[in-house]
Amino acid sequence: MKSRSPLVNRIAIVVCAVVLTSLVSMATTLAVSKSIEGNATAINLAGALRMGAFRLLAHAAGPRDNNTPGGNTSSLADDYEASLTDSLITRAIPGSADHALANQYRAITAYWEQTLRPGLENHPQGAPVSANMLAATENYVNSVNQLVSMLERRTEARIGLLHLIQIISLAFSILIIIALFVDLRNRVLKPLRKLVSIAIAVGEQDFSRKANLQGSDELAQLGSAFDQMSSELALTYNELEERARSKTEELEESHAALQLLHASSRNLFANHDLCDGAVPMLQELEQLLGIGPIRLYLHDKESAEPVQAVTTASTERPFYCRDHHCNACLVTPEVYDELPIEEHDGRRLLLPIRTPSGLLGTLEVWYPADKGLSKTARRLLETLSDQLATAIFLERQITEQQQLTLAEERTVIARELHDSLAQSLSYLKMQVARMRRLNIEGDQKISYDAILEELSTGLNSAYRQLRELLATFRLKLDTPDLATALRKTIEEFSERLGKSVGLKYNMPPQALSPNEEIHTLQIIREGLANAVKHADATEIFVEIVFDSPQVKAKIRDNGKGLPEGGQPVNHYGLIIMQDRARTLGGQLTVQNHAEGGVEVVLTFVPKSRHLIPTETSST
Template sequence: VFLVMNTSNASSMRLTGVSAPIRPVHFDQRLHGTTLQQTIPTDDRHERRRQLERLQTYWQHTLRPALQAPTTATRLDLDTLEMMIIAMVNDIEVLVTYLEQSTEAKVRLLGMMQVLFLVLIAIVVSIALYDVRYNLVVPLRQLMVLAREAAQRNFKPRSQLRGSDELALLGHTFNKMSAELATSYAALEEKILLKKQELERSNQALRVMHDASRSLYGGGNDLCSSAAPMLRELEKLLNIGPIRLSLKDPFDQRTMPVLETHSRTRPEYCRDQDCHACLIDPRPLELVTNHQSQCLLLPISVGDTLLGTLEVWYPLERLNDSTRRLLTMLADQLATAVYLQRRIEEQQHVTLINERTIIARELHDSLAQSLSYLKMQVARLERMQQKEASREAQSAVFDELRNGLNSAYRQLRELLTTFRLKLEGPGLQFALHQTVEEFSQRMGTVVELDYDVPPYLLNPNEEIHVLQIVREALANIHKHAQAHWAGVTVRFADAQLLVRIEDDGIGLEDDSSPPMHYGLVIMRDRTTTLNGEMSIANRPTGGTGIEIVFTPLTARLIQQQPTPAAADSHLGTRNS
């Protein structure tokens, strides 16, 4: 193109007669430039290479010298130059045509290559999607299924992945993990089943021990009939046995077997020959050491006091911890039962002695004194008969004997009534209700009772004294007061017991010095025994009021903060 323009400009300038400088240097540079050389093949046999060489030869040897000739050329020279330029232009057009064809071929080749690459890309993408699906998505889905099944504790599914890639390795690892988890879960389920069975046995054993506790702690003396059935049931539940219970003599510390399960003969110190608690099993077992069983020796103790031992035989395999704990609880339960039985027996003995002491004191304070008075009157009557005293004097002694016998008989009836009330009712309140009802019927009037005392506050001795004081006061009201109403108040406040007996009768002649009747003397003696104070005075509204105030033994023990031994002794007194 530049060549044509340059040649055209030169031709026109020459034709118009204008002198213009011819610049073939630029065309020469373009004709031999690198840009044009890069578009032409280097093969000398190629058509474009030969066409370019013809242009370069024609330019160098024909057209360029003609253009550089002097400007004084003729018309013919100009025509010749024009034809030469036209020939050059034609050659250039041929080269340009070759270049255009080459470019179009390259463009078509580029388009075909693009289509080919698009097809190749589609194929590669399809292959990649297939590979991703079957080598990534499907394995991941399998792994997700395995994970969900494992989360639901189903370890049977396995991964079917093969190969050495990461997912296959993960699948193999997952299979191994599932197998190990399945084994672990199976072992855990077996342990849980064993634990469940063990807990069920322990629960049943605890139920048996709880049901037997009522008979054990019931206070009976027959330990065999209450403990033997429990021990046999525990043997069946815990797969142990036989069991032997031995107790120590508290005096010489001798060990005495008192109970054996699976025994051929009765224990040496069996107290009931009609009891067959040890002889039920038709196939007795021997308490001997062998290679199939072992013996567990448990102490039967309360605190530091050893009461006996419990021998438990069991199979050779080791006892589990729960069974050992149950056997320890069994030993503690038997120890408590034996200890309570001994304490109950001791308290019964102490209670019996206390009751006998109370009865003896009551007989001494009332009936014995009356009999002593009667004995003295009989001796007086004998002396009068020896001295041949007058009939009138002897008659007076007979009257005193008659009154003494009546008083003694009355006191005996009071004592019998008091002891019957004590035995028939639970405590002082019931006995006072019975006494109030009795004197209401005897007096034919109302006798009110106001009782407000905590339970188990008074011991039996104090209850007897309070009851006798109330009965003696009501008897005096019945005999001397001519009352239409009477009231008994028994209250506990400020660590003191207040006993008040009131009536609306005729009252006392001298309020400051009440008469020293025999009944009042007994009441004062009982009050002194209780370490209390007694006061008698006329009521402002009429009648007499007797008031006794004393501190119960329980309250004094609480205030003095007793030693454990004293508190234990008092607890036994209260329980009795």
């Protein structure tokens, strides 16, 4: 069974004390009043006994009157004794045998029975009262007076006791009431005032007020609950303020990030430069969100692993970088060691760069493990990945369109050349053949044959050069990238050579524009064709590498080498290769190698829109 609370217990104690005081006061008052009940009558009757004794004495001394009923002394004595033993008197006498009042009453009764009554009854009627009789009567009356005095004192004592009990009860009741008011003030009123003031302070968002109530009663428990509630409200309020502040800062960051994404998206789609458009924006986003480094990987069908295309922090110049004057992503080792990467307790978020047509790449975002990544930051990065996906997809679409346009233009040029110049040259060759069949005699035959020979040689060279041009214009990239087209070319010439042609390819994806890819592939094909047809080579090795900021293509064979003039007779392939190199803004060197054979080296700086444009290029 659950016990009552301390405050209820105190109130119950006070009520019980008041009730008990009242009951004790009423009980004692009732007992005392009961004990003195009939004392006044007893005192009156006892006082009448004195007069009755003298009346008996006077009757005994008076003349005898037999006509008066009950006039004899014996009958009067009986009446007197009945008054002496009346219950109204005996009830006022204590029942205790050793009580003084009881002893006095017994002494009076005995004196009456043994001395006074016999004397009165034996006294002759009408005879004068003797001195002894008078003395006995006076002695008896004195004893009755003493009994009356004792009754009066006893009654007064009881009345005094009753007054004392009333005073004590009143004083005790007053003390209880005072203690109750003091307790109520200290244990109820003051705590209530504190609790009310705390409630008002909490309503005014002041959570510093505390009740600090001592004890175990309800108000102390309520005060403790108020203190705990105030502390929890203060903590909750501070948390809410902190969350509101954090949300505000997050919204401000989100707003700034959205503005940055908006400006950067325009920059991405305007200048068609992934690295130049993405790196500054990503670095600003890192500072804004407290993340980084951020890396962008593109998926290449020819590579098993994604190829890094953009990074915001690197200690070494990235492989794909072609501008040695740009240090946007380069940081010192000390700064790099502070970045939250895997070795420095960082966490990585991978976001797919995806379009409905497929996966284009992956955005790798590093962030501190202790701070985490907010939902707002994650949404912003997802928006960024969508923008990058759109930009990359559009760039690839533009590249493919440019390749298609370039191929169509070259096809048109090849058709025009074939339909006009090629037919004209064929016609001239037929005319030369007809002239050879003419029978010309005499001295003119020698000069005539010489002229025909020169015409035939010129026409054959022009026709051969035209066929090379037609082959060049009809060449198109029907593969997704230069690497695949180059491998197919190597397979083609390996079959023609009868032995595998060596290949070393190390180029970033989409490093060259469609026009640069076409010219580079054609120069390599022309070099391979020369090595197979004219050099009598048995081993050929092709190498194309990206040595930032240059692209270097090399074709080397172990053939017979170039003639002393450097250019084979009636062969215009090298001239066309030189023209292509100049179109690329590069340089072509063709020379005999010290170990034998010919080495063709092409070097140029790409002008692809995917890479940072350079103001000065070195060869």
